Amino acid sequence: MNVRAYTLDFTVESQHVKEVLSSVFHTILLHRTFGKITYKKESTYSIGSLGVCDNDCNKIDFTYCSVNNLELAADLDKHVSQFHSELRGSVNAGQTRNGTIALEFFEKKKARWPFAAEFFTWESWEVRVELVSATSTPEQQRRQEVIGTELAEKVFYITQMINKSDYLPKTPDIPNDIGNVYHTKYTDIHPFLFRVRYSLTTKPDTQTVGKSVRKLLDYT
Numbered sequence: 001m002n003v004r005a006y007t008l009d010f011t012v013e014s015q016h017v018k019e020v021l022s023s024v025f026h027t028i029l030l031h032r033t034f035g036k037i038t039y040k041k042e043s044t045y046s047i048g049s050l051g052v053c054d055n056d057c058n059k060i061d062f063t064y065c066s067v068n069n070l071e072l073a074a075d076l077d078k079h080v081s082q083f084h085s086e087l088r089g090s091v092n093a094g095q096t097r098n099g100t101i102a103l104e105f106f107e108k109k110k111a112r113w114p115f116a117a118e119f120f121t122w123e124s125w126e127v128r129v130e131l132v133s134a135t136s137t138p139e140q141q142r143r144q145e146v147i148g149t150e151l152a153e154k155v156f157y158i159t160q161m162i163n164k165s166d167y168l169p170k171t172p173d174i175p176n177d178i179g180n181v182y183h184t185k186y187t188d189i190h191p192f193l194f195r196v197r198y199s200l201t202t203k204p205d206t207q208t209v210g211k212s213v214r215k216l217l218d219y220t
Contacts, residue, residue, distance in 0.1 A: 004123045006161060008154050011130040013140065014088040016147050019057040021080045021127060025103050026055070026066035027155050028125050029076070031162045032105060033067050033191040037182065039175040048188065061148040064155060071186050079196040086200055087131055101198040102126040107169045108180040108193070117180075122167060125158075168192075 010020055035048030051068030066073065080101075087099040105123040134140035169181045169192065182190040 003121050004167070005126065006124070006158075007126045007128060008157075009128045009130075010147075010150070010154075011132060012147060013134060013143055014084070014131060015059050016143075017084045017087065017129060017131065018077075018080055019060050019062070020129075020147065020151055021083070021101065022055070022076070023057065023060075023062060023064040023151055023155060024125070024127055024158065025076055025080070026073075027064055027158050028103055028162065029072065029191060029194070030065055030067055031159070032123075032194070033072070033189055034182070035190070036188045037171065037178065037190045039178075043173040045171065050189065060144075060151060062151050067189060067191075069186055069189050072189065072191065076196075083196075083198045086198075087129065089200075097131045097200065099129045099131065099198060099200045100126055101129070101196065103194060103196055105192045105194050110180070122169065 008024065012020055030052065033050060035050040037045050037047055039045045052065055053068040054063055055066055056063050083099065083101045087097055089097055103125045104121050106119050106121045109118045109120060132143075134143060172178050172181060178184060178190070181193065183193055184190070
C-alpha cells in the first residue's frame with residue numbers, strides 16, 4: 001500500500017508552537033473523523049452527526065475548526081504538549097532546535113494464528129518545526145505578524161489535499177472489526193486510527209549536535 005505523505009514547514013518561537021500544531025492537526029482530524037457508527041445488522045450501519053467548534057488562538061491571529069469532543073482534544077493536546085516541552089529545551093538567542101512531529105493514519109490487518117496483527121499506514125502528515133528565539137522586540141513582533149498568514153495558507157493547503165484522497169479504509173461489515181479501522185475509545189465519534197510520533201535535533205550556531213530523540217506515541 002502506498003502511503004500518502006505530506007510535509008509542512010514552520011519556523012516559530014516557542015510561544016507559537018502549540019497553537020500552530022493544534023491548528024494543523026485538528027484541521028486534519030476534522031476531515032478524518034466520523035460521527036458515532038452504529039450497526040443495525042451485518043453490512044448495515046448508520047453514522048451520527050459530528051459536532052464542530054471554532055477555536056480562537058490566543059497568541060496568533062487565527063481561528064480553526066475542530067471536532068467538538070473533549071476526549072479527542074485532550075489526547076491531541078497531550079502529544080502536542082509533550083513535543084513542545086522537549087522541543088523548547090534550553091533554546092537560547094541565536095540557537096535553533098529542530099523537531100518533526102507526524103500525525104499518521106493506519107489500519108490493522110488481521111493475521112492468522114499465531115502471528116500478530118499487522119499495521120499499515122495509509123496517510124502521514126509531517127510537520128517540521130524550527131524553533132528560534134527572537135533577539136529583539138521588533139523581530140518578535142515581525143514573527144507574530146507572519147505566522148498567522150503562514151498558518152492560514154497551510155491550513156488551506158490541507159483542506160485542498162485532504163479532499164483529493166484516492167483511498168480511505170472501508171468501514172467493516174461487522175461491528176467486531178470496527179477497531180481495525182477506527183478508534184473506539186471516544187464518546188460519540190469514530191476517528192480513523194491514528195498515532196503521533198516525533199523526533200528532535202538541536203543545532204547551535206557553530207556545529208550540529210548529533211543527538212536525536214525519537215518517540216512513538218498512541219500506537220493504538
